[in-house]
Amino acid sequence: MALDLGTARTRSLAVGGPAIADRPSTIVRRSSTSSGRDVVQPIRHGMVADPGACLRLVRMAVQDTLHYDPRPLEQVLAGVPVAASPSDRRAVRAAVAEIAGCEVWLVEEPLAAAVGVGLDVINPQPCLLLDVGAGIVEAVAIKQGAVTDAVALQFSATTSMGLTAHTLENVVDMTAGLLRRLPATSRRATRARGVVVTGGGAHQELLLRRLRATLRLPVSAAPQPQHATVRGLMRLCLQPDLAAGLALSAR
Known part of the structure; x- marks a missing residue:
């Protein structure tokens, strides 16, 4: 599965999937200060701002792709900004690994977009x-x-x-x-x-x-x-040798 967690939109695609799943990068949850609901942005500046909300966002993205292909995931390639710090990268990897339950490789988003x-x-x-x-x-x-x-x-x-x-x-x-x-x-x-x-x-x-x-x-x-990054991540899913060479070393 290819996963592009963006500030405004989250895009995902499974190998063999018919189309890119594209959803807003927002989560609605009960307000902690009133009886209403809050709209939360889990991703800001391309990086995880709210880990709990990010888990929910990743879960919905995975469900989007499994709708077309229900087989268990074996690997996810996820994009991160070049500017992401080691802690930012760990946050993405941890969220995706917890929901997907498989190996997670990170690829810098402009590099994935170039492949795409x-x-x-x-x-x-x-x-x-x-x-x-x-x-x-x-x-x-x-x-x-x-x-x-x-x-x-x-x-x-x-x-x-x-x-x-x-x-x-x-x-x-x-x-x-x-x-x-x-x-x-x-x-x-x-x-x-x-x-x-x-x-x-x-x-x-x-x-x-x-x-x-x-x-x-x-x-x-x-x-x-807007689909360059997720398309590039999917091309790398289909070329594991190239993906291994381009993925960030800490997996």
């Missing part, structure tokens, strides 16, 4: 990817199966059109900074390949235009960019 959109992540020349989620944006350079450089921006304010103007400019600036740090020997080849944008924020045309104008290189939104 078909980038050659094993190439010795870096490729650039910008993953724009609801609570965290990560710009990464990937080569030889690993994220070799990364910058991240966490935020909470969005509009109906996507990133706020201030956040959007910060994303453009941090991506430009990542580009400037590329080794001189590979900069030209990497610039020629351009930047691929994934995540729901890739639908924001203004962001794409500002990136092109500032970086002066090709910038393209991936097809169905």
Whole structure:
């Protein structure tokens, strides 16, 4: 099973499943201060903020996939941000392992997204990817199966059109900074390949235009960019040797 726990949406897919299960990353529970109910966000900035609510969210995601394939799970590949701390990663692994009852491998989400959109992540020349989620944006350079450089921006304010103007400019600036740090020997080849944008924020045309104008290189939104990470995780489920090479070492 592939599992993408996002700040706004959680997506899952079982091997052989007919479609990606996509649900809001919210939990409704009884209020501790009144007779009403609270809406809780278990995931913030792509990381576990409420372990108890996260367990419920993972349980619902697993149930979504088992609806199509009731066989017991043997392995789950789950995404985590590059910026996730060791404790953040342990929290994801613990929640998924408790509910799924099987081995859990963690893969950095931009790396999974790169696999999901078909980038050659094993190439010795870096490729650039910008993953724009609801609570965290990560710009990464990937080569030889690993994220070799990364910058991240966490935020909470969005509009109906996507990133706020201030956040959007910060994303453009941090991506430009990542580009400037590329080794001189590979900069030209990497610039020629351009930047691929994934995540729901890739639908924001203004962001794409500002990136092109500032970086002066090709910038393209991936097809169905919001599903890039879960698609990449599923491709890795089907290629266990590659998954073993890309997964974070602490399992």
